[in-house]
Amino acid sequence: MTRRALVTGGAGFIGSHVADLLISNGFETEIIDDLSTGRRANVPKAARLHEISINSGEAAQIVRDGKFDVLIHLAAQMDVRKSVADPVADATTNIVGTLNLLEAVKAGGNGTRVAFTSTGGAIYGDFNSPPNVESFPKDPESPYAISKLAVEYYLSYYGRLHGLEHVSLRFGNVYGPRQDPHGEAGVVAIFCSRILDRKPLTIFGDGLQTRDYVYVGDVARAVLLGVTNELPAAERVDARAFNVGTGLGTSVVKLAELLQQAFGTNAEIVFSPKRPGEQQESFLDVGKAQRVLGWKPEVSLQDGLERTLAWSAAQKDGAGRA
Numbered sequence: 427m428t429r430r431a432l433v434t435g436g437a438g439f440i441g442s443h444v445a446d447l448l449i450s451n452g453f454e455t456e457i458i459d460d461l462s463t464g465r466r467a468n469v470p471k472a473a474r475l476h477e478i479s480i481n482s483g484e485a486a487q488i489v490r491d492g493k494f495d496v497l498i499h500l501a502a503q504m505d506v507r508k509s510v511a512d513p514v515a516d517a518t519t520n521i522v523g524t525l526n527l528l529e530a531v532k533a534g535g536n537g538t539r540v541a542f543t544s545t546g547g548a549i550y551g552d553f554n555s556p557p558n559v560e561s562f563p564k565d566p567e568s569p570y571a572i573s574k575l576a577v578e579y580y581l582s583y584y585g586r587l588h589g590l591e592h593v594s595l596r597f598g599n600v601y602g603p604r605q606d607p608h609g610e611a612g613v614v615a616i617f618c619s620r621i622l623d624r625k626p627l628t629i630f631g632d633g634l635q636t637r638d639y640v641y642v643g644d645v646a647r648a649v650l651l652g653v654t655n656e657l658p659a660a661e662r663v664d665a666r667a668f669n670v671g672t673g674l675g676t677s678v679v680k681l682a683e684l685l686q687q688a689f690g691t692n693a694e695i696v697f698s699p700k701r702p703g704e705q706q707e708s709f710l711d712v713g714k715a716q717r718v719l720g721w722k723p724e725v726s727l728q729d730g731l732e733r734t735l736a737w738s739a740a741q742k743d744g745a746g747r748a
């Protein structure tokens with residue numbers, strides 16, 4: 427029987443790759459996206475797009491009546507600085523919007539499994555020494571990260587009390603084709619765009635801060651395994667949470683160097699003051715995803731950066747969806 431998937435945020439960067447992978451794995455796929463940061467051009471042709479907000483009654487009705495096997499929830503307000511400026515707006519989308527969907531899953535009673543896209547960067551905070559393990563204490567430093575962790579707690583609660591099937595995937599810094607270079611996230615996308623425009627690269631702080639850069643294709647695979655695999659019993663909040671990264675911390679300076687090598691350029695690097703609240707070291711232990719989901723990253727940073735640069739260059743030349 428054909429399996430049915432609903433992807434919120436499927437017109438976005440990661441969501442569109444997830445939708446592509448679901449479709450190629452035989453899922454009949456629908457998308458809810460209000461196109462606030464996503465693009466219609468990212469939506470796969472085989473997917474049906476509902477251009478609505480996750481906060482709407484219409485979205486709740488689609489989730490409740492759609493008989494979906496899986497709901498992959500990526501739609502979010504994901505700008506950390508916006509969340510600091512307006513925590514109410516952040517929570518309205520990221521917490522209240524998610525609850526709108528979870529209540530609808532519960533009301534539908536179809537056993538839909540919910541895969542939630544959380545963050546492995548911001549929830550662990552700076553008190554731990556990376557690599558961060560799922561069970562480490564969490565001290566989120568921004569309303570955005572608090573909203574992600576709050577949803578993980580809600581999922582855990584819905585799992586224990588209402589038997590809702592769920593999994594939380596805590597992504598590192600995801601990069602790859604279709605990432606918007608104009609947003610707050612995505613240093614790789616920003617650097618690619620500036621290298622191609624022959625502009626200087628700006629690094630905040632000393633550039634030695636590390637991040638776990640993970641290729642979007644690997645992330646989409648982790649999501650697919652999260653919705654198709656057997657999962658551990660839904661107990662404490664971390665039981666159904668999986669870090670999705672590479673296990674490697676790469677500094678921003680190193681990242682700039684790798685990209686310049688890949689493109690054969692030598693752009694000027696401009697150092698700006700460190701941004702408040704920015705973590706110094708952040709990378710993930712990914713052993714649990716390997717043990718339980720059978721997932722591990724397959725695309726090396728060098729290879730992923732080359733693919734991303736090639737895509738960015740093609741975009742500048744006016745190529746379409748890739």
Ligand SMILES: NC(=O)c1ccc[n+]([C@@H]2O[C@H](COP(=O)([O-])OP(=O)(O)OC[C@H]3O[C@@H](n4cnc5c(N)ncnc54)[C@H](O)[C@@H]3O)[C@@H](O)[C@H]2O)c1
Pocket residue numbers: 434435436437438439440441458459460461462463464465478479480481499500501502503504519523543544545546596597598599600601611
């Ligand atoms: N990019 C990363 O490095 C990263 C890291 C950790 C977690 N995440 C999470 O992954 C998810 C996807 O991120 P992305 O990088 O693809 O961002 P994105 O901005 O490309 O995708 C988000 C999508 O959600 C849609 N959206 C936003 N608010 C909506 C609403 N109220 N109703 C319906 N649609 C709405 C947007 O239009 C967009 O298409 C987010 O939940 C984000 O928090 C991303």
